[in-house]
Amino acid sequence: VTLRASAELDARQENQYTLTLRATCPGEDEVEGWLFVRVTAGQVLRCDTPFTSAEGDVVQVPADVAPRTPLYSVLPQPLGGLMVSGHFLGTCSSHKCEQLRKNNTPLILTRQGLVLAPDNGFDPSKDTQMFRLDIDVMDRHGHNCSGVVRVEVLPSRHPRVTFPEPHRSVTVTEGIGPREVVTQVHASGENVHYAILAPAAPVLFTIDEVTGEIRSTRQLEVAHALLLIQAYNTLLPTDHATATVNITVQGTDRWAPRCVPAIFVSQVAETVSPGTTLVTLRCTNSTGTGEYLRYALEGPPASRSHFCMEGPQLKVNTTLDYDLEAMATIGFQFTATIVVTAGGQPPRSTRVPVLVTVTPVNEFRPTCPNSATFTVPETAAFGNVVGRVAGTDRDYPPGSLEYSLEGGSGPTQPFSIDRRTGEIRVVGPLDSQQQKSYRLVVRLTDTHNDLDLAKRHSRLCDVSVHLQAVLDQVPVCIREVQELRIVAVSPGSRQPVTRLVCHGSSDGATLTYTITGGNEDGHFRLEGNTVIYLPNNQVEPCTFVLLVEVRGDSGAQRRSIVVALVVHVTPWSTPVPSSTTTQHTTLQKEPLVVTWTEVMWHPPAWFVAVLTISGTLLLTTLGCMAQRLLCR
DSSP states (O other), X not given: OOOOTTOOOOTTTOOEEEEEEEEOOTTSOOEEEEEEEEOOOOOOOOOOHHHHSSSOEEEEEETTOOTTOEEEESXXXXXXXXXXXXXXXXXXXXXXXXXXXXXXXXXXXXXXXXXXXXXXXXXXXSSOEEEEEEEEEEOTTSOEEEEEEEEEEEOOOSOOOBOSOSXXXXXXXXXXXXXXXXXXXXXXXXXXXXXXXXXXXXXXXXXXXXXXXXXXXXXXOSEEEEEEEEEEESSOTTSEEEEEXXXXXXXXXXXXXXXXXXXXXXXEETTOOTTOEEEEOEEEOXXXXXXXXXXXXXXXXXXXXXXXXXXXEEXXXXXXXXXXXXXXXXXXXXXXXXXXXXXXXXXXXEEEEEEEEEEOOOOOOOBOOSOOEEEEETTOOTTOEEEEOOOBOSSSSTTOEEEEETTOSBTTBOEEEOTTTOEEEEOSOOOTTTOSEEEEEEEEEEOSOSSSTTOOOEEEEEEEEEEEOOOOOOOEESOSEEEXXXXXXXXXXXXXXXXXXXXXXXXXXXXXEEEEESOTTOOEEEETTEEEEOOXXXXXXEEEEEEEEXXXXXXXXXXXXEEEEEEEEEOOOOOOOTTSOOOOOOOOOOOOOOOOOOOOOOOXXXXXXXXXXXXXXXXXXXXXXXXXXXXX
16 A cells, blocks of 8 residues: 555644455455554645746846845745755746756755855846756655746846946146046946956056046156046946046147148149048147147138048048139138147147139030021121020030131031131022022030140030022112202201102011212211201202112112102292292203113023033143142
């Protein structure tokens, strides 16, 4: 008869059990007997239910708990003579377990059943960590029980020790006495104290472990020290941080730094790239070295934005675009001052003037206009403007272009172009029946866009000139020869004589009137198509023969007509009293012949053909003779 493993005996509730036993043998009668089991009170080994469950008991602790802090007790009231042993199965981070060896467990299990925090505390991780520990408990009678403890380490809610400024450089002057504050470090966290880790035995400086003040240990001379400072939580030494402090003790300067060059003047091309070094100053202080010198750039905002200082080097900060209007406003020159200051007491400085001139670089080619098509009447006179080619160039100065006509001017290209303005003018006869349009090739060449005048860019532009046909007719005037009689009025007035009635070859054509003969004394003038007489003190009758030329809008001679005006002028006379006798004088009319000769030559077609063939033969003969001479 054995006791069931799951049985729990309690003498206070049941102190005796009566068991009835029956036994039978083959061929015999059944016999019956009794077994009395007495339960006496005593100390029994019992483990808590959560501990003995399959999941085990769970303990939650913060990550910043102090080392060797009791985390769990296996028996609330451990009995004497207990022996507790356990083995560490694994660790869980972010609820994921990983099997580890027994000797990697960070937890500590005492023989009295206490689970302690690791000697160095937990890893201050931001993730939740889980540790599982299987524990066996045995008393002196050999009774035992087993269970599982899971320790869940939560991220610390307390701020960690950190340095807001992990690196600091401090410069002081020599002569500081002992125990004077040089600088102070500060770290955030709880229960923060400070210590100097390196050098292990500081000679020049010491630190206050509570305030973080760094003080001198003796009167300072020119020296340099690098301190490694540690800040730590006194209650949790594993929570710590480090910072470096670079302390420089400078000497006292007696004079200002000396720099070479003392003034900087330079020319820089506009294409220089940012970051280019223009000059490197060589400056020395009173100790004869270039240490502990500060360089700063002063001047107008434009200069400080385009240049900067990196130590003793003056560098280009942004692009220097010569083609901007802002660059032209400052005259393509930047002025600034480099201030070099020594770090001693009192601080002394030297000023180096800077003058940088930006020079142009011909970067872009000229650009042709979007539209270059013009129309001109075939009757356009010599020198008439056909149109203007407006080329552009992105380089400064704007409009610095030269225009030229490829092939030059000639019979096949009766046009010329102004070298500066780009105006195209007529320089030869135009005939729409022979050629209705011309294709001109205009070369645009930029000038004065580079320091080297030989560096020039050009571009060819196509220009189309269309001829507008004009009817070949002369103006028509009503009465081309007129005889007029007027009586002169008082001197100093204007006296209309006649109004010419003419019309051009087409409706709305513009006509011009010009007195070409008979007005040598200036007694007449034209106002539009009206002839005006200007009276004077003339007392004798006189006759004037005026020739007025009427031109069409083309201005060509073969498209004009001459109108002859015979003007008889009777002088102005004072009225005579009524008692006097008026005498009438009859002027005898004499015929006046006006002759206008127009010379024209119309050669026959055969003459033109013979002349062309003769000229071709003559040129061929001259060419052959010249070739033979050259071959000899």
